[in-house]
Amino acid sequence: MKTMMLSFAAVLVSTAALAQADPPMVGDHPLVQVKPRTVAATKQQATKQPSTAVKLQACLEIDDGTKERLNCYDAVIPPAPKPKTMKAKSVADCKFTKEEDERLACFNGFVEAMPKLPKT
Numbered sequence: 138m139k140t141m142m143l144s145f146a147a148v149l150v151s152t153a154a155l156a157q158a159d160p161p162m163v164g165d166h167p168l169v170q171v172k173p174r175t176v177a178a179t180k181q182q183a184t185k186q187p188s189t190a191v192k193l194q195a196c197l198e199i200d201d202g203t204k205e206r207l208n209c210y211d212a213v214i215p216p217a218p219k220p221k222t223m224k225a226k227s228v229a230d231c232k233f234t235k236e237e238d239e240r241l242a243c244f245n246g247f248v249e250a251m252p253k254l255p256k257t
Contacts, residue, residue, distance in 0.1 A: 193248045207237055210244040
């Protein structure tokens with residue numbers, strides 16, 4: 138009985154000592170616990186920024202066939218030309234078109250065909 142009580146006391150003392158130790162370190166910095174995001178916070182972030190479709194439709198307000206409209210499209214979807222391009226299957230594929238006139242026509246074709254979305 139004494140040995141059991143003595144071992145129980147030893148366990149209690151050792152756990153109390155461990156609980157008072159410094160937090161674990163990663164390099165020179167203490168380990169940081171990150172709080173999980175809530176669904177409400179994620180929805181707030183989503184509502185703050187307009188969707189890509191709304192941004193692309195805003196470019197339609199600029200005169201057609203101009204460098205400014207292409208610059209507007211390129212700001213939403215940055216160009217990444219490839220030497221050999223295939224026919225675009227979505228608006229995101231327009232960024233692979235190297236020639237500016239062809240890229241502008243590609244964006245116009247997809248964006249003008251989109252249903253009008255409400256602006257936020």
